[in-house]
Every structure is written in structure tokens, then in C-alpha cells.
Amino acid sequence: MVEMNTPNTVMSVLVVDDESGMRSFLKKALSRTFSLVETAGSVEEAEQLRSRCHFDLLIVDINLPGRDGIEWHEALDEDTRRSDVIFMTGFADMDTAIRALRAGASDFILKPFRLDQMMQSVQRCVERRVLRRENLLLKREIAQSHPHTIIGKSANIVEMKNVIRRVAATSSVVLIEGESGTGKELVARSLHQLSNRNGAFVPVNCGAIAPELLESELFGHVADAFAGGRNGREGLFSFANGGTIFLDEIGEMPMQMQMALLRVLEQRTIRPVGSEKEIPVNVRVLAATNRELMAEVEAGRFRRDLFYRLNVLNIVIPPLRERPDDVVDLVHHFTRQLATELGVREVTWSHEDLLVMQRYDWPGNIRELRNMVERCLLLGKPPAEYWRSQIEPVVEMVAVGEAGYPSQMALKEVERLHVLKVIEEHKGNKSAAARVLGVSRKTLDRKFKEWGLVE
Structure with missing residues (x-):
């Protein structure tokens, strides 16, 4: 035989x-x-x-x-x-x-x-x-492709990379948490790349699929399972068999689907919509959320048993504002990448531009940073010029001449003294001082923490 x-x-x-x-x-x-x-x-x-x-x-x-x-x-x-x-x-x-x-x-x-x-x-x-399946998945990968390298040398990113290396080879479920734009899919792809799984990596945005179609999208359906579904089709779990499925925005998953997913995690089988047959699958599940899932559990919007089943291993991605030292490396990386993709000249940002970008809070995190670099490359405007109305340039922030700071004083010390002076002028009102300084209130709170000042 x-x-x-x-x-x-x-x-x-x-x-x-x-x-x-x-x-x-x-x-x-x-x-x-x-x-x-x-x-x-x-x-x-x-x-x-x-x-x-x-x-x-x-x-x-x-x-x-x-x-x-x-x-x-x-x-x-x-x-x-x-x-x-x-x-x-x-x-x-x-x-x-x-x-x-x-x-x-x-x-x-x-x-x-x-x-x-x-x-x-x-x-x-x-x-x-x-081969046909692999071609289909390759097209999907190309449509959603981006570099899989995690950029950054800050202590919290180095620790996160170490965790990824430790857990990548396991088959356990991993819950990836982080604010929007922090790179949760990038972490998921890294886990898949470092694993020994030979199947495909299949990303799914649970919040981008209509709730009534999500079950069919994940598990497939048989012919005539519902109106408009005359022909049967396979689901994404089938395509990911032997590999990894990444369920992004898991907090958006409807309650009924949460129960179905829990069954898949526990029994390692899927049941296409309209079918009486269960099909075994060998899929590693990675999930991600920008919500506080335990709060969602307490509010009754997320199943407690599914939360504990997903939270076997946990990776928390720090927001960009907590790792400003990585901003410069990210800017250089995106500049090289986008200049090639857009067919424009690669620029060298000035020291002032890099400082401006390091000082910003980046509420949209890495996604916002990448978009900013792309916008500046296309418009031919450096960040300091483009954001002059939003982030006060370094030369205005320090105001060395007007404040009379000694020329030999370090820039960080000048910054600290100037911020404290403006806050004092506003009788301790940090929100008002932040408006004058052209930065967010969060930036001032972060600076106070860096300087070891306790209110």
C-alpha cells in the first residue's frame, strides 16, 4: 500500500x-x-x-x-x-x-x-x-502583508520579544492585549513564524465581519445552509489547519459565537453551518483585543469561561508613549520602507524633527506614526513644520534665550525648568499649562513621572 x-x-x-x-x-x-x-x-x-x-x-x-x-x-x-x-x-x-x-x-x-x-x-x-489553498492564502497574505520584524530596543519591548520566543513553540492559546495601533497582528505573526507549525497564518478581524456571517466565515457552511448560501464553502479554520488563526478584536465577537469558539477550543473540532458532522482541526488560536476583557466579563458582554480559556498565555504590548526611545528606530524603518513603496526620495530627518516625534504622545500608536511618516514623505514637509500648530517645536519649547537659561545647561534640564515655570505661572493648573506649551496633559503627567515629581 x-x-x-x-x-x-x-x-x-x-x-x-x-x-x-x-x-x-x-x-x-x-x-x-x-x-x-x-x-x-x-x-x-x-x-x-x-x-x-x-x-x-x-x-x-x-x-x-x-x-x-x-x-x-x-x-x-x-x-x-x-x-x-x-x-x-x-x-x-x-x-x-x-x-x-x-x-x-x-x-x-x-x-x-x-x-x-x-x-x-x-x-x-x-x-x-x-496547492490551490496555498495560492488562495498567499493572495490573502499579499493583500495584508507588512514586515514581521518587531522594531525597538527599549526594555519593555526586549522583554516582550523574550516572551514571544519562549511561548512561540507551544500550541497554547495566546491572548495579545494592547491599544489600537500597537501592532498586535505583528506579534501574532511573529509567534507563528517562530513556531514549528507548517500551516498558514490566517488573520481574521472579528469586528469587521457582520455578526450573522461570522460563524460561516470561520467554520464554513454546507449548501443551502441559509438564504443566499446555495453553494457550500470551507471556513477559515479549515484553511488554517496545521497553522495558526489570529482572531483580532475578539472582544467584538457576539455571545453566540463566543460559545461556538469555546467549543472549538475545548474539542478541537468545527461544525460547518447547517452540517451535522464535526470535523477535527489542528489549529493554534491567537486572540487579540484593545478592550479590558475582564471588565467586559463583569459587564456581561464576554463569557467568563471563554476569557479564562483564551488567557492561558498573555502578552501585553506597551503603547508607544511608554517607549519614546523606540520612536527614532521606527521612524527610520518606516521612512526606508515607505520611500520604496511610494517611489519617493528617502529623506534624512533633522534632529529637531526626531525630537518633536519623540515628544508626542501618539494616541494612535505605531499606526499613527507610520501614517505620519507617509504623509510627510508625500507632502515633502518635515514633522516639525507640519505639526507646528499641534506640537511646539523644540526651539520654542526650550525658549533658552528668553528664559535666560545658561547655554551650558543640558536640554532635558532646560525643558524641565521651563515646564515647571509655565505651570507655576498658571498657579499649578497643568491643563492650562499644557495648552500654552502645545502638548497634551498626558505628556505633562508622563514628564512628572520621569522627573520623579509627586503631586
């Missing part, structure tokens, strides 16, 4: 033959390879099964009672005919072989056949199916 070198992926097969012995023989042989093997003794039985489940491969006897296998396949809708099909017959002639090929046959096997002959044919079909 041929040992099939089948990739670790979800596959389903339907055997249609009026001989019960042949059905039993092939079901036993194929069950070692396929997640789901169904058999039918007639076209009518096959139609019933096909209406309830998607099949990647059809193995069909041509000489069936009533309606032959080729006629049945020719009458199938276009979506179903994308399935690979192997025709079998004990009464072959040249015209039959030509009909089978014109009907889109992947192979044509004469009865009686050796098992290794059938399994070699099946192997070729599986390889083609996997």
Missing part, C-alpha cells in the same frame, strides 16, 4: 459506487488520510450528502443505477465541479474516457484496480487541492 505524504490539512471525500464492498473497502483505506469520508450507493444518496457537506474529492463509479456518474457530474453546479473527481469503471472504452476528461475528471481508473494505484491518484488530487 502507498503511504500518502498528505499535508496536515482538512480534507473531505465522497465515494459514490453501487457496490457495497467497494464502498467499505475505499472508506477504510481513505479514512487514514481524510478527516471526513462519506459513501453513497446512488446519485440520489450522493446529492443528499452533497447538500449537507462540502467535499474536496469525489470518487465516482461511472456505471451507476439510473444515471451514470459522468452525467451526474456534468449536471453539478460550477462551484461543486471545482472539486477534484476520480472516475472508476469496469467497462471502459475510448469514448467513455474522452467524456470523463471533458467532464473535468482528475483521473480515470479501470476496475479492478490495485489499492496503491487508487491512492497514488488520490495523492495527486490532494496535492493539487493543497
